[in-house]
Amino acid sequence: MRIKNMKVHNYRSIRDLELECLSQVIMLGPNNHGKSNLLSALDFALSTGAKPVEQDFFVYRGERENDFWVEMTFHELTEQEKKTFNKYVLYDGTICIRKTARLQNGSIEVFYNGYVEQASEEWLHADKAGAYTSREKINQTPLKDLVAPSGRLTKTDIENAQREYIEQHRNELKFSRALEKGPLLGQKNVGGGVLPDFYLIPAVRDLTEEIKVKTTTTFGRLLIRAVREMAEDDPRFVKARKSLQDLVEALNAREDLDKQSNPLAKLEKSIEEELQSWGVTVDIEVTPPELERLFELGTDVHLNDGVKTTADRKGHGLQRAMIFALLRAWAKSLRDGKRKEGEEGVVPRKQSDSVIFAMEEPELFLHPHAQRRLAASLREIANTPEHQVFVCTHSTYFVDLEHYKEVAIITKHCPEKGSCVQQCTYDLFEGENIEERKKRFHMAQWINPDRGEMFFAQRVVFVEGETEKVVLPFLAEKLGVFNSDVSFIDCGSKHNLPLYIAIANAFKIPYLVVHDEDPLPDPIPSTWNKDKIQEKQRTFALNQEIIRLVNTPLGRVEMLSPDFEGVSGVSKNQGDKKGKALAALDYFETVDISNIPERLKQIVLAAFAVRGT
Numbered sequence: 001m002r003i004k005n006m007k008v009h010n011y012r013s014i015r016d017l018e019l020e021c022l023s024q025v026i027m028l029g030p031n032n033h034g035k036s037n038l039l040s041a042l043d044f045a046l047s048t049g050a051k052p053v054e055q056d057f058f059v060y061r062g063e064r065e066n067d068f069w070v071e072m073t074f075h076e077l078t079e080q081e082k083k084t085f086n087k088y089v090l091y092d093g094t095i096c097i098r099k100t101a102r103l104q105n106g107s108i109e110v111f112y113n114g115y116v117e118q119a120s121e122e123w124l125h126a127d128k129a130g131a132y133t134s135r136e137k138i139n140q141t142p143l144k145d146l147v148a149p150s151g152r153l154t155k156t157d158i159e160n161a162q163r164e165y166i167e168q169h170r171n172e173l174k175f176s177r178a179l180e181k182g183p184l185l186g187q188k189n190v191g192g193g194v195l196p197d198f199y200l201i202p203a204v205r206d207l208t209e210e211i212k213v214k215t216t217t218t219f220g221r222l223l224i225r226a227v228r229e230m231a232e233d234d235p236r237f238v239k240a241r242k243s244l245q246d247l248v249e250a251l252n253a254r255e256d257l258d259k260q261s262n263p264l265a266k267l268e269k270s271i272e273e274e275l276q277s278w279g280v281t282v283d284i285e286v287t288p289p290e291l292e293r294l295f296e297l298g299t300d301v302h303l304n305d306g307v308k309t310t311a312d313r314k315g316h317g318l319q320r321a322m323i324f325a326l327l328r329a330w331a332k333s334l335r336d337g338k339r340k341e342g343e344e345g346v347v348p349r350k351q352s353d354s355v356i357f358a359m360e361e362p363e364l365f366l367h368p369h370a371q372r373r374l375a376a377s378l379r380e381i382a383n384t385p386e387h388q389v390f391v392c393t394h395s396t397y398f399v400d401l402e403h404y405k406e407v408a409i410i411t412k413h414c415p416e417k418g419s420c421v422q423q424c425t426y427d428l429f430e431g432e433n434i435e436e437r438k439k440r441f442h443m444a445q446w447i448n449p450d451r452g453e454m455f456f457a458q459r460v461v462f463v464e465g466e467t468e469k470v471v472l473p474f475l476a477e478k479l480g481v482f483n484s485d486v487s488f489i490d491c492g493s494k495h496n497l498p499l500y501i502a503i504a505n506a507f508k509i510p511y512l513v514v515h516d517e518d519p520l521p522d523p524i525p526s527t528w529n530k531d532k533i534q535e536k537q538r539t540f541a542l543n544q545e546i547i548r549l550v551n552t553p554l555g556r557v558e559m560l561s562p563d564f565e566g567v568s569g570v571s572k573n574q575g576d577k578k579g580k581a582l583a584a585l586d587y588f589e590t591v592d593i594s595n596i597p598e599r600l601k602q603i604v605l606a607a608f609a610v611r612g613t
Contacts, residue, residue: 001074001081001196001354002388004094010058010068011044012037015418020425022406024382026399027392028455029410034419035392038410039200039358042390045070045099046198046356052101052108060416069100078386081352084194086163087126087185088114091175097195098179112184117175124166124173127181129158196354196388197225201323203361203392222326223301225355248288321365324374327357327381354386363395371397399452404428404503407455424506428499451500457487460504460511461607464494467564467580468514472607474585475600478593481610488607494518494542501549511555512607513546516563558603567599 006019013034019025027035044050057068073096074081077089088095096115101108118125123132123141132138133153146161147153166173185194199222251264268282275282301311303318311322357378363371375398382389391398399407409422454460463469469488476482491500494515504511518539528536543559550557560567564580574583588596 001077001095001352001386003072003356004075005073006042006045007071008038008041008069009071010061010065011041011070012056012058013412013415013419014038014041015058015060017419017421019408019421020423021388021390022403023387024379024389024403024406025391025408026406027390027408027410028394028399033410033412035410036203036360037419039202039360039390039392041070042356042358043198043200044101045072046195047200048193052110054103054106054108056101057103058418060418066103067100069098071096071098076385078353080350081354084350084352085114085185088116090115090117090177091170096177097184111188113179113182114184115177116180117177119166119173119175121173124162126159126162129162130155132158194351196352196356197221198356198358200358201360201362203364222323245288248286251286321370324362324366324370324377327374327377354388356388356390357381358390358392360392361394362391362398363393368397371395375400394456396450396452396456399455401452401454401503404506407507409455409507422507424503426506428502428506451489451491453487454489454500454504454509455507457509458483458485459487459609460509461486461488462491462497462500462504462511462513463488464491464497464515465580466490467584470581471568471584471588472514472604475588475596475604476608478588478596479601479604481605481608483608486608494539497542497546498549501546501555504555505549505551508554510609513550513555513557514603514607515543515546515557515559517543517559517561519562556606558606560599560603567597569597 002023003021006021008014008017008019010016014037017034017038019038027038029035040050044052044056052068057066061068073094075094077085077093077095082089085095088097090096097112098114099110099112101110116126122128123143132141132143133155135153138144138147138153138158143158143161143165146164147157251262253262264284264286268284271282272280301322302308303311303314303322305314305318311319314322359378362374362378366374378389378391378398379400381387393399405423405425407423410419411422412419461472463472469490473482473488489500491497497513497515501511501513503509518536520533520536520540524533547557564570564584565572568584568587570580570584570587574587577583578586
């Protein structure tokens with residue numbers, strides 16, 4: 001199971017926020033705007049150890065609002081999860097669970113509830129099942145054909161009949177969705193024991209305790225689970241577990257022929273003799289231990305960087321690197337297909353085998369290449385069924401613009417309104433030539449691998465190629481208007497500009513589009529064939545499409561007429577010799593501010609949102 005949708009109400013900096021979730025969610029945004037609070041909300045919702053305090057309640061909530069809650073809709077349920085949460089599986093195959101913290105008289109009560117679908121007919125309501133255990137009542141409903149014709153009826157009989165009837169007539173019935181009044185699965189606080197396993201790796205913490213191999217630490221739980229899962233595929237482990245089971249069964253055997261040699265039988269007889277006056281018999285039964293718990297009791301990690309010590313005695317950088325190395329090893333194990341389905345089959349209730357990771361600023365203490373490797377490992381984990389990854393980052397290495405639906409920008413415009421989220425969950429590639437547009441967009445990543453920087457910028461400038469990306473900031477430095485919070489994105493070509501405009505519109509990122517006019521020459525050269533003429537016409541026609549797509553006042557357009565060389569005065573011959581970008585830099589290196597072409601100066605000022613004189 002994975003989280004499909006998450007709602008948070010009155011938690012820390014969040015009044016009301018709804019987050020759509022894919023297998024991987026990348027949360028971006030300025031500091032102190034609520035990203036960490038979203039991860040903490042996940043921790044509260046999925047972890048039994050999360051203990052809320054009064055400071056966790058949204059300060060600007062209403063006077064009578066004493067609850068904060070996190071609501072999660074899960075999808076992609078396994079057969080076991082459908083069995084465990086059978087009562088809560090909704091018509092669309094999802095389940096929706098809410099965890100609430102309620103503040104009353106200075107104390108905080110925490111509880112889980114699930115959403116259930118109720119048919120409009122009262123006799124199909126699960127909470128009314130007890131009222132229909134009499135023959136007189138049940139015979140007044142169609143359920144009479146789904147229960148035993150005679151004998152005593154129990155509440156369980158009625159509930160089973162209700163479920164069977166609903167399954168048979170689902171398309172004919174009308175349903176309403178409601179949050180159950182009783183606790184999830186009928187038991188208080190049971191939710192944390194059956195929901196997906198959750199691992200939160202925070203950004204700032206004294207890792208000395210966190211890196212120890214204990215069931216109370218993230219690293220310890222992660223290591224124990226990883227070692228256990230990998231060991232379970234080892235034939236030696238399987239053999240050892242079978243041998244232990246055989247030994248226990250042999251000890252528990254009480255065959256007459258074996259009593260003389262069975263040590264437990266001898267012990268039972270000895271105790272019975274001591275208790276002879278009491279007239280009792282003694283049976284000693286040995287319960288086979290879970291061999292997997294061996295890893296909880298005897299696993300430790302030693303690191304040798306010249307001095308061999310346990311991981312908790314190393315520096316924070318190495319400690320954090322150790323955690324992520326473990327994640328990469330887990331990803332490799334998943335990729336190699338080592339994880340197998342459980343052999344016990346579907347049981348009435350069992351903790352979900354799904355795993356959810358949440359990482360805050362995974363780039364800390366990692367150099368760029370290590371960040372890139374970790375990002376690839378996290379994607380591998382997220383792409384594995386029953387796994388999900390949430391990342392809160394300030395690094396472009398964890399942002400893949402091709403997966404723009406994963407991106408969630410968290411902002412807080414004012415404390416009273418609280419944190420909010422901006423996402424794009426729909427397909428931006430529409431209209432004609434969809435596959436061709438997707439292909440160009442994918443190829444642009446290789447031209448400009450840092451294009452994900454646009455999600456971190458206060459303002460973005462989309463340009464056709466590297467020349468404008470290099471020269472415009474360079475001129476801004478000379479003019480004294482450069483602002484490092486403005487990002488220039490090389491889109492690869494004029495034809496890619498509409499793709500980037502669509503993303504900026506979707507995420508409400510302020511932007512400027514700078515492009516060449518590219519008019520057709522008059523007269524058209526005789527050497528041009530029909531295909532070339534049509535291509536030039538399509539390029540020129542993009543001018544109107546770009547104007548149509550730009551969403552003002554969020555975005556603006558500045559057109560270079562006829563093109564960059566014509567406006568800047570840079571020689572095309574020099575561009576052919578040195579390359580356009582280098583030729584332009586050489587040219588403007590020696591140009592005095594007063595001699596920068598006025599039109600180019602206007603575009604630089606527009607790029608940095610500076611009003612011209």
